[in-house]
Amino acid sequence: MSDAATAPNVLVVDDELQIRRFLRSGFELDGYSVSEAENGREAIRAATLRPTDLIILDLALPDLDGSQVLERIRSWSNVPIIILSVKSSEMEKVRLFELGADDYVTKPFGMAELLARSKVVLRRKARATTGDSVIRIDHLKIDLAARNVFVDDERLTLTPKEYRLLQILAQYPGNVVTHQELLKEIWGLPHINDTHYLRIVVRKLRQKIESDPNHPRILLTELGVGYRLAPPSDPSDAQAN
Amino acid sequence: MSRMRLLPQGTIQWLRAAAQPGGTTGILGALFLVTAVTLVLEVVRSFLDLPPVVVTYLVPVLIAAIRWGFLAAMTATIASAGSAAYFFYKPVHTFYVEDPARRLGLILFAIVAVVTAYLAARMRRESEIVRRREKEIGDLYAFSRRLAGGHSTSDIFDAIEKHLATVVGRRVALFEPRGPSGRSEPVGENGVPQKVRETVAAVIAGHADGAAGTAVADEHGNRWLVRTVSPKTPDLGVVAIDLGHQTPESEQEIRARIEAVLYDAASTIEKIGLAHAITEVRMRAESERFRDALIGSVSHELRTPLASILGAATVLCNAPAVAGEARLAALANVVRDESERLNNEIQNLLDATRITGEALQPKLEWAEVADIVNAAVERRRIRFGSHAVEVDLADEMPLIQVDAVLIEKALGQFLTNAAKYSPPGSKIRIRGWRDGETLALAVSDDGAGLTAEDSARLGERFFRGRRHVQSTPGSGLGFWIANAFVAANGGTIEATSAGENKGTTVTMRLPIPANVEQLESISSE
Numbered sequence: 001m002s003d004a005a006t007a008p009n010v011l012v013v014d015d016e017l018q019i020r021r022f023l024r025s026g027f028e029l030d031g032y033s034v035s036e037a038e039n040g041r042e043a044i045r046a047a048t049l050r051p052t053d054l055i056i057l058d059l060a061l062p063d064l065d066g067s068q069v070l071e072r073i074r075s076w077s078n079v080p081i082i083i084l085s086v087k088s089s090e091m092e093k094v095r096l097f098e099l100g101a102d103d104y105v106t107k108p109f110g111m112a113e114l115l116a117r118s119k120v121v122l123r124r125k126a127r128a129t130t131g132d133s134v135i136r137i138d139h140l141k142i143d144l145a146a147r148n149v150f151v152d153d154e155r156l157t158l159t160p161k162e163y164r165l166l167q168i169l170a171q172y173p174g175n176v177v178t179h180q181e182l183l184k185e186i187w188g189l190p191h192i193n194d195t196h197y198l199r200i201v202v203r204k205l206r207q208k209i210e211s212d213p214n215h216p217r218i219l220l221t222e223l224g225v226g227y228r229l230a231p232p233s234d235p236s237d238a239q240a241n
Numbered sequence: 242m243s244r245m246r247l248l249p250q251g252t253i254q255w256l257r258a259a260a261q262p263g264g265t266t267g268i269l270g271a272l273f274l275v276t277a278v279t280l281v282l283e284v285v286r287s288f289l290d291l292p293p294v295v296v297t298y299l300v301p302v303l304i305a306a307i308r309w310g311f312l313a314a315m316t317a318t319i320a321s322a323g324s325a326a327y328f329f330y331k332p333v334h335t336f337y338v339e340d341p342a343r344r345l346g347l348i349l350f351a352i353v354a355v356v357t358a359y360l361a362a363r364m365r366r367e368s369e370i371v372r373r374r375e376k377e378i379g380d381l382y383a384f385s386r387r388l389a390g391g392h393s394t395s396d397i398f399d400a401i402e403k404h405l406a407t408v409v410g411r412r413v414a415l416f417e418p419r420g421p422s423g424r425s426e427p428v429g430e431n432g433v434p435q436k437v438r439e440t441v442a443a444v445i446a447g448h449a450d451g452a453a454g455t456a457v458a459d460e461h462g463n464r465w466l467v468r469t470v471s472p473k474t475p476d477l478g479v480v481a482i483d484l485g486h487q488t489p490e491s492e493q494e495i496r497a498r499i500e501a502v503l504y505d506a507a508s509t510i511e512k513i514g515l516a517h518a519i520t521e522v523r524m525r526a527e528s529e530r531f532r533d534a535l536i537g538s539v540s541h542e543l544r545t546p547l548a549s550i551l552g553a554a555t556v557l558c559n560a561p562a563v564a565g566e567a568r569l570a571a572l573a574n575v576v577r578d579e580s581e582r583l584n585n586e587i588q589n590l591l592d593a594t595r596i597t598g599e600a601l602q603p604k605l606e607w608a609e610v611a612d613i614v615n616a617a618v619e620r621r622r623i624r625f626g627s628h629a630v631e632v633d634l635a636d637e638m639p640l641i642q643v644d645a646v647l648i649e650k651a652l653g654q655f656l657t658n659a660a661k662y663s664p665p666g667s668k669i670r671i672r673g674w675r676d677g678e679t680l681a682l683a684v685s686d687d688g689a690g691l692t693a694e695d696s697a698r699l700g701e702r703f704f705r706g707r708r709h710v711q712s713t714p715g716s717g718l719g720f721w722i723a724n725a726f727v728a729a730n731g732g733t734i735e736a737t738s739a740g741e742n743k744g745t746t747v748t749m750r751l752p753i754p755a756n757v758e759q760l761e762s763i764s765s766e
Contacts, residue, residue, distance in 0.1 A: 018549035108548035110555035196607035221612040
C-alpha cells in the first residue's frame with residue numbers, strides 16, 4: 001500500500017486540530033494518503049471533489065451534525081465511512097449503522113484499532129468491485145452464487161433461516177448488521193423486537209460453523225447493536241489454499 | 242392533650258365532659274332501653290307470678306354508662322326508678338310507693354346505679370384516653386419515620402402536611418415557606434381555592450398576620466384558616482385549614498382547638514429537629530447535584546484532550562523510528578497505558594453520575610451469556626497482560642433478559658479488579674452456570690483476597706481497601722458501579738474470600754425469565 005498510485009485516499013473530518021494531526025500521522029505511516037476537513041460542508045465538498053476511498057467522520061462538527069453529513073454523502077456515494085464519537089450509546093450506534101455507516105469507533109481510541117477497522121471496510125469495498133461471490137473466513141467458505149456453505153471443504157446443511165442470516169452478514173463481511181435489520185430481513189417487520197429468535201438461530205449456526213461455539217471467531221457479536229462476520233481472509237491466502 | 246387536663250377538675254366540667262360523647266343520642270338511647278326493659282318485665286309478669294325485680298333495671302343503666310357516658314346513665318337510673326314505682330309498685334300508676342321496704346329498695350337501687358354508672362363511665366373514658374394516646378404515639382411514630390426517610394425538603398413538608406391533617410382532623414394544605422422558584426407551592430395535591438392561595442402568599446410576604454391566623458372565605462362560602470404552623474418561626478411553612486361552613490361562635494371554638502393542636506404539633510416538630518433536618522436535606526441535595534454536574538462536565542472536558550493524547554501515543558508506539566528504539570518505545574508505551582487508565586477512571590466517573598442522576602434505565606433484551614462474557618474479556622484483553630484468563634461456561638445456558646451492555650461493564654469491572662489485585666502470571670477464572678432460577682457468573686482470582694473490613698464495606702461508593710490505598714491506584718468506584726448496574730437488571734452481587742491473600746470470588750446472579758424454555762423451543766424454526 002506504500003505505492004503512491006495505489007495508496008488509498010482517506011478523508012479525515014474532525015474539527016479538532018490535534019485529532020486530525022495524529023490521524024494524519026497514523027494513516028500516513030500506514031501508507032495512506034490523507035486529506036482533511038474541519039467541518040461538515042467542507043467534508044461534503046471534499047468528498048465530491050476528490051476521489052476518496054475512506055472517510056473518517058467525527059460526529060460533533062461545528063456546522064452540521066455528523067449524521068447529516070453521513071446521510072448527504074450516502075445519497076450519492078458508497079464510500080466506506082467510519083464514525084468517530086465520544087458518545088458510546090448503543091442506540092446511537094444502531095441509528096448510525098442504519099444510516100449507512102460502515103463502522104463506529106468510540107473516542108478515545110487507539111490508532112491500531114482504527115487502522116484495523118479501516119482495512120476491513122476497504123477490503124469489503126475491494127471485494128464488492130471484483131464481484132467475487134466466494135467469501136472465505138478462517139475455515140469457513142461461503143459461495144453466495146451457488147448458495148453453498150463449507151467448513152473445511154465439507155458441505156454444511158443449513159436451515160433456510162440460518163443460511164439467510166449468513167447470507168445477509170456475508171454481503172458486508174466485517175460490517176455490523178443491526179438486530180433490527182436482521183430480524184426484519186429474516187422474520188419480517190412484525191418480529192422486529194423478537195431478539196430471542198435471532199439469538200437461537202445464531203446459537204444453532206455457531207454450533208455448525210464455529211470450532212468452539214462459546215468462543216466464536218467467525219460470527220461475532222457486537223453487544224447491544226448486532227452481529228458481524230469476521231473480516232474475510234485475504235484473497236491471496238485463498239488462492240494459496 | 243388539653244382534654245386530659247379536664248378530668249380532675251370541677252364536677253360540673255366533669256359532668257359536661259361525661260355527657261359530651263353521647264349527647265342527646267345517649268339520653269334517648271337510655272330512655273329507649275328503660276322502656277324496653279319495662280315492656281319485657283310486663284310481659285314476663287303476665288306469664289309468671291314473679292315479684293317485679295327492680296335489679297333488672299341495672300342492665301340499661303350499665304349499657305348507657307358504657308356506651309354513652311355518665312349523663313345517659315343518670316337518665317337511665319331516674320327513668321328506671323320512676324318506671325318501677327309507676328308500673329310495678331303499689332299503688333300502680335302513681336309514683337308513690339306504699340311499702341317502706343320497697344321504698345328503701347328503690348333508694349338502694351338508685352345508689353348502686355349511680356355508683357356503677359360512675360365507675361363504668363370512668364373506665365370508658367380511661368380506655369378512650371389510652372386509645373387516643375396510642376393513636377397519637379402511632380401517628381407521631383409514622384411522622385418521625387417519614388421525616389427520617391425524607392430525601393428532600395418536599396418529602397419533609399409532605400410528612401408535616403400528613404401529620405397535621407391527622408391531628409387536626411380536617412382538610413389541610415401546607416405551603417413550603419420558600420419554594421425553589423421563590424414562590425410558595427402547596428405541598429400536596431389538595432385543590433386550594435385561589436383566594437386562599439392569595440392569603441397564603443400575603444402571610445408568607447408578611448402582609449397578613451401569620452402567627453394568630455387569618456380566616457378567609459372561598460367562593461363556595463367555606464371558611465379557611467391560614468396561619469404559620471409555628472407562631473415562632475415561618476420555617477415550618479404556612480398551613481391552610483378547611484373549616485367548612487361555620488357560625489362565628491363554632492368557628493371560634495374550632496380555631497381554639499386547632500390552635501392548641503397546632504401548638505403541640507409545632508413543638509413536637511421542633512423537638513424532632515426538623516428545622517435542622519430541612520437545612521441538612523437541602524444542602525445534601527444541592528451539593529450532590531452540584532457534584533454530579535461538575536463531574537459530568539469535567540469528565541467530558543477531560544476526554545477531549547485525552548482522545549488526542551491517547552491517539553497520538555498509539556501512533557508513536559507503532560512509528561518505526563520509536564519502535565526501533567527500545568527506550569523510546571517504553572516511554573511511548575507508558576504514555577499510552579496511562580492515558581488508557583485515565584480514560585477508564587473517567588468512564589467510571591461518568592457511569593457513577595449516571596447512577597446517582599437516576600438516568601440508569603436498563604434496555605432489556607434477550608442475550609446470550611457467552612456473548613457478554615466474550616465481550617468483557619475481549620475489551621480488557623490488553624490490560625490483563627500476564628494474567629491467564631480461563632472461561633468455563635456450562636453447556637446449554639439459557640438466554641437471559643438483561644441490558645447486555647451494563648452486564649458486560651459490571652463483569653469487566655470484576656475482571657479489572659481481579660487483574661489489579663492478583664499477582665502477574667496468576668490465573669483469573671470465569672465460571673458460568675445455572676443455579677435454580679438464577680444464572681450465576683463468577684470471577685475468581687488468586688490475589689489479595691478480602692479482610693473482614695473489606696467484605697463489610699465493599700459496596701460503598703469510594704471505598705478502597707486499606708492495604709491497597711498506597712500501592713494500587715484506583716478511585717473506589719468500580720465495585721459500586723458494578724453493583725448498581727447488576728441491581729438495575731434485577732440481579733445481585735456477592736463477594737467471598739477465604740481471607741487475606743487467599744483470592745477473591747465475585748459472583749453475580751441474574752434472574753432467568755420464567756418463560757425462557759418455551760421461547761427457545763418455539764423460535765427454533
